[in-house]
Amino acid sequence: MGRRAAPAGRRGTGGKRRSGTRFGLPALVLTTVVLGAGAALADLDDTAGKTTAAPTAERTTATASPRPTPTGPTRTAAPPPARPAPATPTPESGPKPRATPKRTAVKRPQVPRSGAGTFTTARSSGAPTGSGGTLRRYRVQVEDGIALSARDTAAEIQRILAHPRSWAAHGRGRFQLVSENADFVIRIATPDTADALCLRQGLRTRGELNCETADGVVVNLRRWMLGSPTFAGEAEEYRHLIINHEVGHEIGIRTHLGCPGPGRLAPAMMQQIKGLHGCRSNAFPYDEGGSYITGPIVS
Structure with missing residues (x-):
């Protein structure tokens, strides 16, 4: 909205004509008292909210000239019109700036360091996935007491494969x-349990890594729930890399691969948690065109 001008002051009411008085004396001192009730200035309407004191009656003394006072009615001058009060500035109209929304921190799931050391097997099964190569049957186990459903975990791994x-x-x-x-x-296991299972194969996982053992795959619960600090994606996508990497060992790929070049996709058989070395993080063995993502052999 634009500015609203303060209402103009009201004009004072002029004096009425009065009948003149003839005086017989040649000289007379005429004393005219102008009272506030007769010709007072109107109060100004102060839009700033100030209180204006009532005008004080003003006394004026006029001295007659030596010449005879002319006969006839006299005219009392009307008071000058009141000047309007200056407009009080108002804030500029327009949209108010919006407050910057506070960013809500994403709450990371709590991962227990250790668990019971015992496992629950998912009581579920499915049809074979894939159309070529050797059939490999697998079961899924989840460590007890970690608030992770064995059945739901098995279904997720089935979708990944x-x-x-x-x-x-x-x-x-x-x-x-x-x-x-x-x-x-x-198996999905807490860091301490995963370390113990991997150490039986002589592998030191330091509470952080997954491993492949003689009877299968051990997945560190921390990596399953939190992903990896080197992976540019959510934990759900990183789970694809965990399963594809460890199952890659199960199907006979015994070595690890390195980065094929800066800016290129990292192979699934690369230990990406140990650094990308210029590659882009990637969770799959094949690219979108169906080509196998490879790199130099590092171990």
């Missing part, structure tokens, strides 16, 4: 979820 950029979609093997008589097991 069936992804179109994973091993099964490119003839590198067929995989089937079972609850018994498995060829290998995938």
